[in-house]
Amino acid sequence: MKKFLILLKYGLSGSSAARTNSRRKRGKVSATLMPIIASTAFGIPMILLFGRSFYLLKDVQIAGTDLATFLVSMWSTVAGVLFLGAFVPSFVTSFLRNEEVLMLLTLPVKKSAIVLYQMVLTLMVQSITVVMYLFTIPTYAVATGKNFLLSVISALLVILLVLCISLILSIFLGKWMNRSLARRISMIVYIIAIVLFLAASQLLPRYAFEGVNLGSIEKLTEVVSLFTGAWNVFSWPVMVLQGEYLYLVLLIMASALLWVVSMQLANNLDLGTFSEKVSTTKAQKIRKNLFLKGFYMKDARILLRIEQAVFMFIYPIAFAFILGFSTKSFLMPVFLCLLISTFYVSILSATLLKQEFLTWPVPLNFPVTSLQLILPKIIVPTTLFSCAFLAVVLVFKIAFNLPFRILWMVPVAFTLYSAAAMLGLKVMIKERNRVDLSNPSKVMSTANIFAIEGIVMALAFASILPLQYYMFSRESLLNFVKIEALVPIVGIGVPTAVVIAIIIYLVRNIKKIALQDTSID
Amino acid sequence: MIKARNLTKKFGEVNAVTNVNLFVEKGEIYGFLGPNGAGKTTTIRMLTGSLKPTKGTVKIMGLDMETHEIEIKKRIGVVPDEPRIYPYLKGKEFLDFICDIYDLNKRQLSPRIDELCSAFGVDYLEKIVSDMSHGMKQKLYLISVLMRKPEVVFLDEPTVGLDAKSAKILKLLLKKYIEDGCTVFMTTHVLEIAEKMCKRIGIIHLGQLIAEGTLDELREQTADKKASLEDVFLELTSEGENIEEIIKEL
Ligand SMILES: Nc1ncnc2c1ncn2[C@@H]1O[C@H](COP(=O)(O)OP(=O)(O)O)[C@@H](O)[C@H]1O
Numbered sequence: 001m002k003k004f005l006i007l008l009k010y011g012l013s014g015s016s017a018a019r020t021n022s023r024r025k026r027g028k029v030s031a032t033l034m035p036i037i038a039s040t041a042f043g044i045p046m047i048l049l050f051g052r053s054f055y056l057l058k059d060v061q062i063a064g065t066d067l068a069t070f071l072v073s074m075w076s077t078v079a080g081v082l083f084l085g086a087f088v089p090s091f092v093t094s095f096l097r098n099e100e101v102l103m104l105l106t107l108p109v110k111k112s113a114i115v116l117y118q119m120v121l122t123l124m125v126q127s128i129t130v131v132m133y134l135f136t137i138p139t140y141a142v143a144t145g146k147n148f149l150l151s152v153i154s155a156l157l158v159i160l161l162v163l164c165i166s167l168i169l170s171i172f173l174g175k176w177m178n179r180s181l182a183r184r185i186s187m188i189v190y191i192i193a194i195v196l197f198l199a200a201s202q203l204l205p206r207y208a209f210e211g212v213n214l215g216s217i218e219k220l221t222e223v224v225s226l227f228t229g230a231w232n233v234f235s236w237p238v239m240v241l242q243g244e245y246l247y248l249v250l251l252i253m254a255s256a257l258l259w260v261v262s263m264q265l266a267n268n269l270d271l272g273t274f275s276e277k278v279s280t281t282k283a284q285k286i287r288k289n290l291f292l293k294g295f296y297m298k299d300a301r302i303l304l305r306i307e308q309a310v311f312m313f314i315y316p317i318a319f320a321f322i323l324g325f326s327t328k329s330f331l332m333p334v335f336l337c338l339l340i341s342t343f344y345v346s347i348l349s350a351t352l353l354k355q356e357f358l359t360w361p362v363p364l365n366f367p368v369t370s371l372q373l374i375l376p377k378i379i380v381p382t383t384l385f386s387c388a389f390l391a392v393v394l395v396f397k398i399a400f401n402l403p404f405r406i407l408w409m410v411p412v413a414f415t416l417y418s419a420a421a422m423l424g425l426k427v428m429i430k431e432r433n434r435v436d437l438s439n440p441s442k443v444m445s446t447a448n449i450f451a452i453e454g455i456v457m458a459l460a461f462a463s464i465l466p467l468q469y470y471m472f473s474r475e476s477l478l479n480f481v482k483i484e485a486l487v488p489i490v491g492i493g494v495p496t497a498v499v500i501a502i503i504i505y506l507v508r509n510i511k512k513i514a515l516q517d518t519s520i521d
Numbered sequence: 522m523i524k525a526r527n528l529t530k531k532f533g534e535v536n537a538v539t540n541v542n543l544f545v546e547k548g549e550i551y552g553f554l555g556p557n558g559a560g561k562t563t564t565i566r567m568l569t570g571s572l573k574p575t576k577g578t579v580k581i582m583g584l585d586m587e588t589h590e591i592e593i594k595k596r597i598g599v600v601p602d603e604p605r606i607y608p609y610l611k612g613k614e615f616l617d618f619i620c621d622i623y624d625l626n627k628r629q630l631s632p633r634i635d636e637l638c639s640a641f642g643v644d645y646l647e648k649i650v651s652d653m654s655h656g657m658k659q660k661l662y663l664i665s666v667l668m669r670k671p672e673v674v675f676l677d678e679p680t681v682g683l684d685a686k687s688a689k690i691l692k693l694l695l696k697k698y699i700e701d702g703c704t705v706f707m708t709t710h711v712l713e714i715a716e717k718m719c720k721r722i723g724i725i726h727l728g729q730l731i732a733e734g735t736l737d738e739l740r741e742q743t744a745d746k747k748a749s750l751e752d753v754f755l756e757l758t759s760e761g762e763n764i765e766e767i768i769k770e771l
């Protein structure tokens with residue numbers, strides 16, 4: 001355990017040799033504060049959305065369970081399955097071509113410490129997925145008047161349990177996992193989760209809002225018992241909250257047991273041969289794309305080949321659909337999808353630039369300007385995520401019969417993504433001597449990850465919400481700002497100002513990059 | 522073809538390269554020798570425009586590096602000391618990438634790529650780069666440079682990491698290459714290669730060019746007129762005098 005903390009200390013801060021004392025202190029503060037701030041910022045819309053739903057649904061009974069309990073069980077199950085499906089493959093594959101782990105293996109450190117360390121690194125970038133789960137259960141407890149403290153404890157226990165399960169799964173999968181398989185598994189898990197959820201959510205609201213539908217009541221009972229059944233670990237906290245303390249004991253025992261088992265397994269792991277099985281390729285056709293050239297093609301390829309990146313691309317979409325269709329709401333799911341995507345765009349653009357630094361100084365020999373080298377790192381992830389966002393908004397538009405004006409969000413999303421990409425690049429450029437290139441899970445320091453998360457969230461809040469409320473729910477905006485004259489100023493002025501500021505920021509930085517010497521050391 | 526005047530590079534306090542003057546003619550293989558840390562890589566990086574000199578000028582093919590950086594880079598080829606290639610690409614995709622970057626027609630190059638691949642025994646273009654060994658990557662990188670037939674090639678310790686057969690093939694290829702009127706600038710610390718291949722040799726030590734010329738001219742500078750390049754090298758870099766003492770002390 002001590003070794004693990006040492007690894008974390010050096011691993012997360014990068015090489016600390018170059019830092020002065022005062023800077024280190026500041027880094028420490030922001031490293032502990034920023035995660036809290038960022039996840040709170042992210043949790044608030046979740047709390048609001050779920051809190052209201054839980055409160056409304058808690059008195060509606062169905063098949064012996066109230067709907068709030070059903071919803072929370074369903075949501076935590078799906079969130080948990082999504083997490084397992086996404087985390088396990090990306091955790092396993094993070095050991096591939098990981099020179100840092102190979103280096104650590106030569107040190108007198110227990111393997112379990114290395115495994116834990118790599119797990120924290122993988123988690124760090126995906127902290128949002130954990131927050132999703134962590135906030136739901138306490139929200140449910142408060143909305144339905146249950147024990148708050150108990151809800152936090154049991155939610156944390158479940159997360160520990162899930163981490164142990166994924167560790168054990170990873171260890172077994174790692175023995176025969178290769179990259180394409182990893183990607184396929186996470187795809188399948190996503191599809192299953194989405195289908196399951198859509199099916200369930202189609203049944204749920206019809207009952208909740210239109211009264212009893214006798215034809216589906218049997219099916220519904222099945223679905224309900226599926227999610228609230230005793231086998232479903234993810235819903236154990238819910239049962240604990242309903243006074244079944246046996247499940248608390250079970251949770252504690254199971255997580256303790258699995259913890260010991262997974263540490264044992266980790267210590268016996270043969271990390272050095274955690275290698276990729278080379279697929280015996282049948283002369284594959286090289287896909288040709290007319291629109292992408294050189295760096296664009298390469299960067300897009302790399303993005304689609306890094307499994308963490310594939311996860312980051314799919315997760316916000318799956319998230320928006322699941323949340324949107326289960327709560328029958330539009331704004332919050334789409335907004336949260338935008339928030340997650342914005343954050344991931346900056347991580348991905350930094351990852352793309354990291355690929356160039358991995359081969360440094362080779363790219364300096366290419367006959368390209370620094371702008372030609374850098375611009376694809378902004379454009380590729382931004383375009384990819386903008387298209388995804390457009391698709392999400394369009395689906396909601398059709399499904400909920402929303403007006404076309406709703407599409408205004410897409411160009412704003414594009415600007416936000418570009419800003420996020422630029423932020424990611426700048427941090428990467430600034431940190432390039434500190435970021436450890438040998439570990440694919442390390443993109444930037446934790447403090448910077450969360451700083452970016454905070455900044456992009458603030459930008460997204462300011463540019464989306466006021467105008468959205470101004471256009472579709474003027475009264476709530478008036479309620480918020482109180483003074484009638486302020487409504488258009490806040491509603492239109494703030495988002496416009498933010499977008500203009502972002503564009504100025506982009507243009508200035510692009511000019512700066514264009515003028516920059518390629519021959520920086 | 523290659524002209525450098527007063528080339529100087531300081532990394533903070535470290536004088537990596539000091540006032541190096543170089544002149545390499547068309548069709549020549551120039552060998553750049555020096556002990557570890559002498560400044561060979563730094564010099565090559567400045568000559569190829571991937572590192573800005575603190576002082577001095579570089580002209581390649583009559584073009585000034587200061588003003589024609591991109592054009593020069595487009596026409597030369599550089600094989601760095603470490604073959605760093607994007608780990609997530611397949612070998613073939615890397616070659617495609619290079620074709621795109623240099624505006625080359627892949628179709629036209631394809632026979633040449635095949636030739637080079639079979640010469641070096643490269644049959645792993647479908648593999649992901651990160652699964653390749655050091656030598657495999659190096660051969661892939663060599664192919665990506667040589668397939669373009671650049672007018673000037675810079676190679677930084679090209680034979681390190683290559684197996685005997687590939688090293689031999691590289692030597693033969695380079696010889697054939699200069700017959701076509703191209704120019705080669707290579708650093709090495711394998712003296713035997715320099716001795717056999719290079720018309721002229723420059724020796725750099727502690728960042729300074731301490732000797733330059735054909736092998737015979739270099740011998741002139743030492744006491745023993747029949748000395749091998751190894752003796753000349755060790756004497757010039759003043760490491761010869763105490764080697765025996767060092768061995769004794771061990
Ligand atoms: N990026 C750098 N920063 C600081 N010092 C460097 C850098 N690159 C090289 N040096 C120093 O310059 C000197 C020459 O290095 P190099 O040109 O790599 O030698 P070699 O002849 O072995 O290729 C060495 O003392 C090395 O430490």
Ligand SMILES: [Mg+2]
Pocket residue numbers: 561562563602677
């Ligand atoms: Mg060198």
